[in-house]
Amino acid sequence: MSFPPPGTTAHPAGEVDILIYNALVLTLEPGAAPIINGWVAIQGGKIAAVGSAASFGPPCPSLPPARRLLDAQGGLVLPGLVNTHTHAAMVWFRGLADDLPLHQWLHDFIFPAELRWLDGEKVFWGTLLAAAELIRGGVTTVADSYFYEAEARRALGEAGLRAVAAQGVVDFPAPGVPDPRDNLQVAGEFVESGRHFSPDLMTSTIFCHSPYTCGPETLQQAKALTRKQGLPFFIHLAETRQEVEELQKKTGHTPAAYLDHLGLLDELTVAVHGVWLTPADQDLLARRGVKVSHCPESNLKLAAGVAPIPDLLAREVTVGLGTDGAASNNNLDLFGEMSLAARLHKVWRHDPTTLPAAQTVALATREGARVLGLEEATGTLTPGKAADLVVVDLNQAHLTPLFDPYSHLVYAARAADVRHVMVAGRWLLRDKELLTLDWPEIAGRIRTGGRDLAAFCQNLGRA
Ligand SMILES: [Zn+2]
Numbered sequence: 170m171s172f173p174p175p176g177t178t179a180h181p182a183g184e185v186d187i188l189i190y191n192a193l194v195l196t197l198e199p200g201a202a203p204i205i206n207g208w209v210a211i212q213g214g215k216i217a218a219v220g221s222a223a224s225f226g227p228p229c230p231s232l233p234p235a236r237r238l239l240d241a242q243g244g245l246v247l248p249g250l251v252n253t254h255t256h257a258a259m260v261w262f263r264g265l266a267d268d269l270p271l272h273q274w275l276h277d278f279i280f281p282a283e284l285r286w287l288d289g290e291k292v293f294w295g296t297l298l299a300a301a302e303l304i305r306g307g308v309t310t311v312a313d314s315y316f317y318e319a320e321a322r323r324a325l326g327e328a329g330l331r332a333v334a335a336q337g338v339v340d341f342p343a344p345g346v347p348d349p350r351d352n353l354q355v356a357g358e359f360v361e362s363g364r365h366f367s368p369d370l371m372t373s374t375i376f377c378h379s380p381y382t383c384g385p386e387t388l389q390q391a392k393a394l395t396r397k398q399g400l401p402f403f404i405h406l407a408e409t410r411q412e413v414e415e416l417q418k419k420t421g422h423t424p425a426a427y428l429d430h431l432g433l434l435d436e437l438t439v440a441v442h443g444v445w446l447t448p449a450d451q452d453l454l455a456r457r458g459v460k461v462s463h464c465p466e467s468n469l470k471l472a473a474g475v476a477p478i479p480d481l482l483a484r485e486v487t488v489g490l491g492t493d494g495a496a497s498n499n500n501l502d503l504f505g506e507m508s509l510a511a512r513l514h515k516v517w518r519h520d521p522t523t524l525p526a527a528q529t530v531a532l533a534t535r536e537g538a539r540v541l542g543l544e545e546a547t548g549t550l551t552p553g554k555a556a557d558l559v560v561v562d563l564n565q566a567h568l569t570p571l572f573d574p575y576s577h578l579v580y581a582a583r584a585a586d587v588r589h590v591m592v593a594g595r596w597l598l599r600d601k602e603l604l605t606l607d608w609p610e611i612a613g614r615i616r617t618g619g620r621d622l623a624a625f626c627q628n629l630g631r632a
Pocket residue numbers: 254255256405441493494
């Protein structure tokens with residue numbers, strides 16, 4: 170990769186709030202080249218301008234004046250990563266039960282623990298733990314789908330993340346919703362209360378777990394509620410072969426065709442996984458403008474299969490990356506998802522040109538923002554968008570030498586290389602230190618709670 174020569178760029182008018190300089194900048198705008206000697210000017214929480222300086226400066230007349238400066242020390246500045254699907258509070262169940270068949274994993278461990286051990290306070294603290302991991306890994310926007318979602322939303326708000334919080338809906342007793350007849354009322358109240366909850370950073374909506382755990386009326390009513398308000402609607406779709414076979418037996422349709430039959434597919438629907446989509450299903454999603462969240466680590470760990478992502482991209486379906494919950498991953502590391510996605514589709518197609526590095530980084534940033542309907546706010550470093558960005562430390566053995574920053578981000582960098590993180594002009598991480606979260610308190614509470622969860626599971630074994 171060759172970089173354009175440095176030079177001066179149009180400055181913002183007057184002094185800006187923050188100037189990040191001495192950086193290699195990836196704006197992720199389509200077709201934009203990396204900017205060496207780059208700078209990013211931030212004013213009022215938004216990107217004011219991006220440019221390149223004749224020298225590192227300051228003092229350098231080609232740098233815009235600013236009240237506060239951050240020397241990126243030659244680091245890589247790019248838009249914050251967008252995690253399009255997780256169940257944040259499931260960090261509680263990280264490593265609790267691995268290497269089991271999906272049905273046994275769900276019914277012997279996850280469902281009993283969720284129903285009888287989890288409560289709103291645990292969701293709050295679990296989501297704070299997840300937020301700490303997300304921020305340290307360069308994520309600035311997260312789509313969370315779980316139960317007790319009002320508590321999750323409160324935690325994501327405290328962390329300062331940009332978030333789409335979706336209340337989970339199933340047609341059987343769920344955490345916080347013991348009577349499933351109340352599920353849509355709880356979800357509706359959650360959406361309603363979201364109107365007053367930091368509207369710039371937080372979207373409140375609904376996640377129907379799947380076509381096999383929600384009946385047709387539930388699916389249609391939930392979709393109608395979100396559609397009326399222009400909100401994204403989340404659903405796990407075609408995750409396993411078993412799901413496809415059972416739904417086909419019951420309804421005569423594939424999961425995608427079934428949702429279309431119910432009128433659920435449109436440009437505000439986010440289909441998570443999409444592993445077992447037929448070519449006709451893929452055409453259908455493309456025609457309806459459905460977005461897809463690709464969660465490769467979870468699909469591999471649960472042996473669900475490999476989603477046909479290159480085929481969806483060829484059909485111009487908008488695809489983003491997600492981690493899924495930490496119980497099936499087992500981390501919330503989007504660098505890991507980038508690395509795995511790029512390699513997985515290459516070996517699956519026996520074609521090393523599949524899903525190249527630059528496209529993979531776009532899935533984790535710009536395209537992820539489009540999946541969530543947040544492309545006006547975030548996903549690229551474009552003047553007028555929110556200042557959601559990360560600085561990656563390039564001064565490391567495993568990132569030396571540097572020819573192509575996209576290659577390093579996908580094939581060599583790790584979440585631990587993230588040094589600074591900003592959301593809407595506010596620093597959440599500076600020099601790897603969390604600024605919005607009390608890490609010792611979070612860690613202490615989770616470790617104590619983890620011992621309690623272990624005792625609960627031992628009793629489950631005896632029951
Ligand atoms: Zn999921």
